Amino acid sequence: xxxxxxxxxxxxxxxxxxxxxxxxxxxxxxxxxxxxxxxxxxxxxxxxxxxxxxxxxxxxxxxxxxxxxxxxxxxxxxxxxxxxxxxxxxxxxxxxxxxxxxxxxxxxxxxxxxxxxxxxxxxxxxxxxxxxxxxxxxxxxxxxxxxxxxxxxxxxxxxxxxxxxxxxxxxxxxxxxxxxxxxxxxxxxxxxxxxxxxxxxxxxxxxxxxxxxxxxxxxxxxxxxxxxxxxxxxxxxxxxxxxxxxxxxxxxxxxxxxxxxxxxxxxxxxxxxxxxxxxxxxxxxxxxxxxxxxxxxxxxxxxxxxxxx
Ligand code: UDP
Numbered sequence: 001x002x003x004x005x006x007x008x009x010x011x012x013x014x015x016x017x018x019x020x021x022x023x024x025x026x027x028x029x030x031x032x033x034x035x036x037x038x039x040x041x042x043x044x045x046x047x048x049x050x051x052x053x054x055x056x057x058x059x060x061x062x063x064x065x066x067x068x069x070x071x072x073x074x075x076x077x078x079x080x081x082x083x084x085x086x087x088x089x090x091x092x093x094x095x096x097x098x099x100x101x102x103x104x105x106x107x108x109x110x111x112x113x114x115x116x117x118x119x120x121x122x123x124x125x126x127x128x129x130x131x132x133x134x135x136x137x138x139x140x141x142x143x144x145x146x147x148x149x150x151x152x153x154x155x156x157x158x159x160x161x162x163x164x165x166x167x168x169x170x171x172x173x174x175x176x177x178x179x180x181x182x183x184x185x186x187x188x189x190x191x192x193x194x195x196x197x198x199x200x201x202x203x204x205x206x207x208x209x210x211x212x213x214x215x216x217x218x219x220x221x222x223x224x225x226x227x228x229x230x231x232x233x234x235x236x237x238x239x240x241x242x243x244x245x246x247x248x249x250x251x252x253x254x255x256x257x258x259x260x261x262x263x264x265x266x267x268x269x270x271x272x273x274x275x276x277x278x279x280x281x282x283x284x285x286x287x288x289x290x291x292x293x294x295x296x297x298x299x300x301x302x303x304x305x306x307x308x309x
Contacts, residue, residue, distance in 0.1 A: 001025045001026070001068040001069055001228075002025070002026045002028070002065065002066070002067045002068050002069075003020050003025050003026065003027050003028070003067060003068065003069045003070075003071065004028045004030060004064070004067040004069070004070045004071070004100075004103075004109075005017050005020070005027060005028070005029050005030070005071045005073060006030045006031070006057050006070070006071070006072050006073055006074035006096070006100065007030075007031055007036060007072075007073035007074035007075065007114075008027070008028075008029025008030060008031050008036070008041065008052075008073070009029060009031035009033060009036030009037060009038065009040050009041045009052070010031065010035060010036040010037075010040070010073065010074075010179075011040070011077075011175075011177075011179040011180045011181070011184075011216070012073055012077075012114070012172070012175065012179075012216065012219070012220070012223075013029065013031065013036065013040075013071075013073040013074070014029075014036070014040035014041050014044075014179050015177070015178075015179050015216050015217075015220045016071060016073065016220050016223060016224075017029050017041060017044055017050065018043075018044060019220050019221075019224055020224070021044060021047050021049055021050055023224070024049075025049065026049045026050075026051075027044075027049060027050050027051070028051045028053055028064075028065065028067065029041055029044075029050065029051065029052050029053065030053045030055050030057065030061075030074070031052070031053075031054065031055075031074065032054065032055065032056040032057075032074070033054060034076070034085065034088060035076055035078075035081060035085075035181070035184075037181070040179055056096075057072070057074045057092055057095075057096030057097075057099060057100060058091050058092065058095045058096050058099065059099075060099075061099055061100070061103050062103075062106075064103070066107045066109075067103075067107055067109050068107070068109050068110070069109055069110045069111075069112070069227055069228070070100050070103065070104050070107075070109050070110070070111045070112065071112045071114070071223070071227060072096065072097060072100050072111070072112065072113050072114055072152075073114045074092050074096060075089055075092045075093050075096075075114070075145075075148075075149075076088065076089045076092075076145070077116070077145075078184040078185045078186045079142065079145070079185065079186070079270065080184070080185025080186070081184060081185060082144060082145040083141050083142070083144065083145075086144035087144075089144050089145055089148060090144050090147075090148040092148075093145075093148035093149055093151065093152040094148050094151050094152065094155075097113060097151075097152040097155050097156070098155055101155055101156065101159040101165060101167065104159070104165050104166075104167065105159060105163050105165050109166075110166045110167075110168070110227065110233075111156070111159070111165055111166065111167040111168070112167075112168050112169075112170060112223070112226065112227045113152055113153065113156050113167065113168070113169045113170070114170060114172060115149050115152065115153055115169050115170060115171045115172065115236075116145070116146075116149050116171060116172055117171055117172065117173040117174070117238070117240065117277055117279065118136075118142065118145055118146045118149060119134050119136070119146060119149055119150050119153065119171060120132055120134045120135070120136075120171075120274075120277075121134045121135045121136030121137065121146060121272075121274070122135045122136075122137075122272065122274055122275065123135060123274065123276070123277070126244075126276055126278050127242060127278045127279055127280035127281075128238070128277075128278065128279060128280055129238070129280040129282070129283070130171065130236050130237060130238055130280075130283055134150070136150065137272050140271060140272050141270070141271055141272065142271075142272045153169055153236075156168075156169055160233065160234050166233040167233070167234070168226060168227070168232050168233065168234070168235050168236075168237075169235070169236040169237070170222075170223055170226055170236075170237055170238075170239050171236065171237065171238045171239070171279075172219065172239055172240065173211075173212055173214060173238065173239065173240025173241065173277065173278075173279045174188075174211045174212065174213050174214065174240065174277070175213070175214045175215075175216055175219045175240070176188040176189075176213055176214075176215065176216065176299065176300075176303055177215050177216030177217065177299060177302065177303055177306075178216065178302065178303060178306040179216065180303070182307055187211070187247060187250065188213065188250070188254075188300075188303070190202060191250060191251055191254045192254055192258065192300075192303065192304055192307055193307070194262055195254045195255055195257075195258040195260035195262050196258055196260065196304070196307065196308070198260055198261045198262055199262060200262060200263055200264070200265040201251045201254075201255070201262045201263070201264045201265065202265055202267050203247055203248060203251055203264050203265070203266050203267070204247070204266075204267050204268065204269045204270060204273065205247075205266075205268070205269030205273065206266070206269075207246060207247040207248035207251065207264070207266070208246050208247075208248065209246065209247055209269070209273065209274070209275050209276065210244045210245060210246050210247075210275075210276045210277060210278065211244070211245065211247070211250075211277050212240055212241045212242060212243055212244045212245065212277060212278045212279065213241055213245065213250070213296055213299070214239070214240045214241035214292055215241075215292065215294035215296075215298070215299030215302070217294065218241070218292035218293055218294055219239055219240075219292075221290070222239045222284060222288060222290045223239065225288045225290065226239075226284075226287075226288060229287075229288065232287065235287065237283050237284045237287065237288075238279040238280060238281055238283065238284060239279070239281070239284055239290070240278075240279035240281065240292075241279075241292045241296070242278060242279060242280070242281050242291075242292075243295075243296065244276070244277075244278040245296060248264070250296075251264055253296065253297060253300060254300060254304075257297070257300050257301055257304055258304055
């Protein structure tokens with residue numbers, strides 16, 4: 001298959017490029033290198049099935065090669081980063097998704113949209129299933145991401161129902177692993193960076209808010225199966241780890257793994273920061289026989305080693 005991966009030089013994108021190449025596919029990696037980095041795809045450059053295209057998803061893509069599958073992963077995803085680059089984030093998820101859905105229609109390609117647990121906002125059902133509609137602020141610092149991802153999902157709905165495009169949506173919960181930028185501002189990278197340098201660990205709020213962290217290899221395996229399996233048109237699935245941890249527990253694990261002398265300091269909780277987040281993965285398990293294999297401790301050890309190198 002010929003696969004177009006947008007945001008292919010980013011954290012998830014580059015891990016997906018590698019996985020599709022390993023499975024014998026041709027990969028076109030499209031990235032504007034806004035947050036993606038060449039060093040993520042450098043090891044793939046010597047593969048004759050890999051092509052890097054320095055372009056933006058909001059540009060005209062009509063001249064591009066015909067493809068069989070499009071994975072749309074081009075978007076900032078770290079709260080810090082998407083709030084700083086809010087317009088780029090909004091247009092990648094709206095105009096970019098629109099452009100790529102038109103291309104999927106023209107090429108008769110399968111289209112996979114990288115959505116997010118953020119579409120659930122400040123959820124009130126845990127673990128959160130795909131049927132939960134969300135409780136989302138349309139007018140706040142996280143809205144540029146949350147609402148543009150929600151709009152991207154709506155575009156998929158319309159292309160499925162009006163133009164019969166085989167679009168699928170994966171709602172990705174917090175994921176970590178090699179390929180992340182140590183300074184991307186997210187909790188796992190912040191804590192590891194601080195711990196390795198014996199700096200204070202910055203816990204926002206009281207640290208009792210939860211997230212559930214999925215190791216990248218588990219996530220990309222699920223995405224690969226979801227994108228390549230026949231008969232999943234119009235499906236929306238959660239992918240993430242169902243094990244919930246507080247940020248204090250996470251800090252504790254990272255301090256132990258790195259044998260750090262860091263102390264915890266408390267900083268204000270950012271506005272609209274979700275109190276709890278944990279996916280219901282029953283649907284992914286039924287459709288794809290998928291569940292994560294890596295425990296948080298195993299995954300963190302791998303990431304810490306990768307950062308050390
Ligand atoms: N967080 C924290 N310290 C940090 C960075 C983040 O305590 O240095 C918290 C943040 O307030 C949130 C959680 O960790 O409750 C996860 O934040 P992240 O930015 O990784 O992504 P989110 O899950 O909010 O999209």
